[in-house]
Amino acid sequence: MRLMRLVDSHCHVNADRFAGEEAAVLERARAAGVERIVVPGWNLASSERALELARRFAWLDASVGVHPHDAAKVDAAGWQAIVGMARDPRVVAIGETGLDYDRVFSPIPEQMANLRRNLELALETGKPAILHVRSKAGESGAQDAIVAELEAAGYGAQRAAAAFGADRPPAVIHSFSGSVEYARRVLGLGLAVSISGLAFRAGEESTAEVAALVPADRLLVETDSPFLSPPGAPRGRNEPEWVRITADWVAGLRAEEGGAGLTLVEAYDRVFSRTDQVDRRTDQADADLFPHPATGAG
């Protein structure tokens, strides 16, 4: 069997659950064929941690921003620190941010204000926003609101084209959840879509159809580790290596539909463009993961 080249567009290896075990988790991911990982922050501390990890493991990319759950908890000073980090070349995206009308851990007005500052930072930096968008089962309030907010901020229009270039996605819908109609709307705005283990849960059936219709150059997969384990991965502790379960499922669906296959690494590199950097994913990455005694420090 040929190993698919894999990416994990959303992996919280910066979570407490992985503290001290990052190297082992990443080594297992590499062995499973994972070549790229974005480590997204959700508040100030986790954004700092994401950037630290991208410095320590040269093949990782970081994203900094504020999650809707933390919208009311990151003050102006915290936000300014995130804005400062956003300029680092190892930071390839802004977020995760978005709207969560399901659990509503921060009041909706605060979520909205937070979403707007993150969308603005994405436009200012030319780094795509990573969007968490969830509504209660059977509802679509968050999805409808995110489309309206994107349009109001200039996504899908001249402003985003100027910031990102005409055919680079200005945002990623992370862990897709919603209707086929909603998927068509965000694709119409030029966004990329990332599929996670959430797709296998009851109520998320439309994601199978969405996974088959997204153009290959805008389709990503992710684990959202340590959350959202797909069937077959340990429950309660998802790891980046299990992205292959979701990728295999998506590839199978696309083959059934006779559509284009997956080109995950190419799509990732287009979305999380990093032209201002030398390629850090070659020898240095292997040196970090598989240190050779003869070349070690001392």
Ligand SMILES: [Zn+2]
């Ligand atoms: Zn996440």
